[in-house]
Amino acid sequence: MSKIFSTEGIIYYGMERIYQILLLNVVFVISCLPLVTIGAAVASAYGTAYKMITHSEGVLYKEYLHQFKVNFVSATKMWLLIVALLVTGVWTFPYLQGYMIGNKLAYYLVMVMMAFLILMGLYLFALIARFQNTVSGTIVNAMILSLKHLPFSIIVFFVTLFGVFIVPVYLPKLLFIWLFMGFGTVIYINANIFMKIFTQYVITEEGS
Template sequence: MPQLFSTEGLVYRYMMRLYQIMLLNLMFIISCLPIVTIGAAITAAYGTAFRMQQHSEGNILHTFIQKFKEEWKKSTIVWLSLLGLLIFTWLGYPVIRTLLFSSQISFYAGMLLLTIGLLILLYLFPLLARFDNKLSIAAVNALLLSIRHIPYSILIFLLCVGGGFVFPFYLPKLFILWLFLGGGTVIYGSSLIFSKVFQVYDTIE
């Protein structure tokens, strides 16, 4: 029984992992506050989560900052492009809605483009965190991997939507728990699934 609570025991390891996820969540939230840094924060969080799985994270804070600096430029380009697209869609919503529902062809074409965009976005930040590729190559790989591993893609999508949106809105009594663990748990949980996909192609450098 004493071994259960030792530094090599199961309880200690789980509590340490929980502490790391809380710390990851805190750094992620703080890094997202300037808004413009959200892309880099997501990439850094995934990069740190991948290291945690390999038990090579070292100091969580230093690892997060290192990944943030390394992928700042590419991640910010992706995020600002997405933000610009969202603003454009919001401003032009009446026109876009009219075009979208003008015919079945335009509707299905719009849904297809939306699906492709979501699939790319789902994989792009983790790919930037895991592999050192050009942004254009990473975007193409994101689409190909998301389609090739569609069951995993659906699972990751449900995890992100459930943990990021459904949980805090439908379980408001647990909002404080979500605030301390939500983002970190979603990123770490989805990184476990991404690792199953990525390990076929490469390993962490």
């Protein structure tokens, strides 16, 4: 019984993990505030979460800053590309909508394409945080992995949907907890899933 409450016990470990997720959430939100740094913030949060999973995070906020520095260029390029594609999509949607009305084939094709892009997008910054690659290489790998590991991709999608959108919008009683732990919890859960996927493709441990 005494071991349960010791520094090596499950209660101490659980409380420490909750504190780390809370801290990860805070530094993540702060680093997202300039908006242009959102991509780097997501990649850095994943990089830090990977270290948490392997118990090699050290001082968490220092690890986060290290990850931010390492991933900033690649993640920012990817984020700006995503923003450009989103702007283009919003601009062209009224034209696509004209073709989709009354055309079930076009409608389903667009829906399938959007679903694929969303699943692929969930992998982008997680990959940047784990592997060194070009922007185009990361996109190709995200396409392949999101389809190859489709069950995991769907789980990541619903974890993200629930944690980022459903809780704050439809579960206001949990809003206070969400503000302090929402993003950190989603990233930590997803990082565990991505680690199971990426471990299969790691020959030698990355030194990032």
